[in-house]
Amino acid sequence: MHSAALHLLPILAAEKSKVAFYVAGAVLVAWALIVSLGLGLRRPDFPGSLQLERATIAVTVVLVLAAVTTAVITSGSAAKAGETSTTTSAAGATQTSAAPASTAPTPTQSTATTPAEQKATTPKATTGAPTPAPAPPATVTSLALAADPGGMLAYDTKTLSAKAGTVTITLKNNAPLEHDVTIAQASTVLGKTPTFRAGSRNVTVKLSRGTYTFYCSVPGHRQAGMEGTLNVS
Ligand SMILES: [Cu+2]
Structure with missing residues (x-):
């Protein structure tokens, strides 16, 4: 008995609120028909007085508000009735009206933030x-x-030292002959200045730790003594 009553209560509550909407809607329709067909057409001087006109507008507004309000309430209670059939009508009304509002944004928020966080961390x-x-x-x-x-045919030093990384050698040549400086590891040339006379030229190479040689590539100059050792540590 009691369980059957509990099951029926939310359904009755939902139907009651629907009835309210139906009644409000019917009254509004009837009022609209009365005003337009009954009064408006049959009496050309309607509403006749300002007071009657205001009253007509006021009644119309109230009826429209009643219909809209009952429609909103009915749609809300209809959703409750389907979701919580075992809870009592009073508890079910408050629970379910709050439930769709709270549960609906949560999944969209969590799914929205998760890709955003992934995108934020990936870059x-x-x-x-x-x-x-x-x-x-x-x-x-x-x-x-x-x-x-x-x-x-000689440089001013036979030994140069540098730290591993970028190494720049600037050669100054104020001799009457053309010279250059060439950097090599064993027989592999890593870089060289152009062969020039007068002024200064430089060569930049990236070197790791090791022993390199520097020499002048003009034929005969290296053999004559224009060479040295470049130690990179
Ligand atoms: Cu030379």
Whole structure:
């Protein structure tokens, strides 16, 4: 008995609220027919007075509001009745009217934030990757080298030292002969200045730790003594 009553209560409540909507809607339709057909057509002077006109408008507004309000309430209670059939009507009314509002935004919010977070973290990983790359070539060594200004086939030093990384050798040649400086590891040439006379030219290479040679590539000059060792540590 009691369980049957509990099952019926929400259905009755839903139907009652629907009835309210039906009644309000019917009254509104009847009122509209009365005003337009009954009064408006049959009495050309309707509404006749300002008071009657205002009253007609006021009644129309109230009826429209009643119909809209009952329609909204009915649609809400209709949803409750289907969702919570075991709960009592009073509890079911408050629960379900709040339930669709609270549960509906939650999935959309969680699914919306999850891809956003993934997108936010993914570019961070890719943008974070290039950052370590520019760090190593911080070491830059600039070396000065000069050809013997008196015309001897020799540089002013037989030994140069640099830190691993970017190494620039600037050769000054005030000799009467053309010279250059060539950087090599064993027989592999890594870089060289152009062969020139008067002024200075430079060559830049990236070197890791090891022993390199520098020499003048003008034929006969290296053999005559224009060479040295470049130690990179
Ligand atoms: Cu030379």
